Amino acid sequence: MNKINIQLTLTYWFFNSSRRKPVTAAAESVSHGFYVRAATSADLTGISQIIAESFHSQNGFWGWAFPLLRLGIYEDFRHRLLSPAPHHLCLVAVEITDKGTENLLGTVEIGVRFNDYWTQSGKSFPYLSNLAVHAKYRRHGVASQLLLKCEQVSQEWGFQDLYLHVLENNYQARQLYFKLGYRVYEVDSHWNSFFFRRSQQILLHKHINPNLAS
Helix, strand or coil: CCCCCHHHHHHCCCCCCCECCCCCHHHCEEECCEEEEECCHHHHHHHHHHHHHHHCCCCCHHHHHHHHHHHHHHHHHHHHHHCCCCCEEEEEEEEECCCCCEEEEEEEEEEEEEEECCCCEEEEEEEEEEEEECHHHCCCCHHHHHHHHHHHHHHHCCCCEEEEEEECCCHHHHHHHHHCCCEEEEECCHHHHHHHCCCCEEEEEEECCCCCCC
């Protein structure tokens, strides 16, 4: 595979439109008391809350902006769920409560991107983004099951590779990805880290072995 455009690092937390594939019943799986399925419009409020809490602080100077950030995430997801683009899917992990209602535990997006992100040209590849789990349900296997479901979706789309970004200082996430077989593909340039004054991003890659996939 050719070198993936480093400009992807500038869009990791933003919710750029991708080409979407129609959702089918095959996008559902059950594990450990919860199940993973394709997101619907009814999940938008829960998705936006979990992602906002995972990536943005509600404390300090920027706490006042939290509702606006959450609203922006909601509208972005609503737009993409209504868009008929192929090869893009938002997954959610949910559990059924004692009252028979669904409780949203976590979410992740998978979409097909290109070597040249801005022109949508070059070799295509599946890219994961916005993996987030409610704080109460972390370390319960939710993130792992979402990632494993993405592997299944990727293979259904005809791919054997997955890519994602992780912050260098996000040790817990890095540990999870390495445990699931992801390896370092590329490290963000120091100039980006210096300019944006944040931790470096690492592009991870996993080659999916269909003989080992569940």
